[in-house]
Amino acid sequence: MDQPDPLKAARPQPLGLDLPLGRDAAAVRRRIEAMEHVLERSFTIPGLGRPVGLDAVFGLIPVAGDAIAMAMGAWIVWEARNLGLPKWKLLRMAGNVAFDSAVGAVPVVGDVFDFMFRSNTKNLKIVKKHLDRHHPETRVIEQ
Template sequence: MDFELPLGNDPVSVRRRVEALERVLERAFTVPGIRRQVGLDAVVGLVPVAGDVVAAAMGLYLVWEARNLGMSKWQLARMTANVGFDTLVGAVPIAGDLFDFLFRSNSRNLRIIRKHLDKHYPQTRVIDG
């Protein structure tokens, strides 16, 4: 399958990019046995320090896209707090790794972005079949 992400700055392109990134970060594959979806955020977080920094940088990309959409400072602050909380707690050895499987900051941030897009750019909605 040939899949390309749009490069534009229009709301439709941004929506497709942030939804794809959230899918990769939070729901890339299913853990056999427990049928729990996990993504790169949890897997990369297993690498001490560097993994948490990389996961935070990828999460902050969603915040950057939200800023480019003109979202409010309050929304951006909430999104940044989600990433910061995930990073701080995720940095705790062992307990933080378990936390990464439960707290999905990128999914929370995607909900904030979708709510903004649905309100201000309703034409970007896609009906899932």
């Protein structure tokens, strides 16, 4: 009888995430969902009850923060490209990221905008709609 490896069981997963590394549609979907969660809904602002993520936090850092947030949003578009989304959907997703980055770069107004406009959530919806249609086996029923 196989016994579990005690070293493997004792190793905690970073941030409690066990993300798949595969290139299959289900693995890519889970990675995109995790990135969207980190960028848009990581924690809730006390008193407001509004979930925010690293996208809004990075937006508070002049220049470099907006570039980092844009790169992380672009990663979602890159993963969508690996799924085989049509070019028009990829352009729409890239437009969401570019619009968020351009307006987010404006001092003060951009910081408020980052709390309201969720480009990564919009891009996740585009990916989910595509996957639900072309790869229905990746669908997850949320309770």
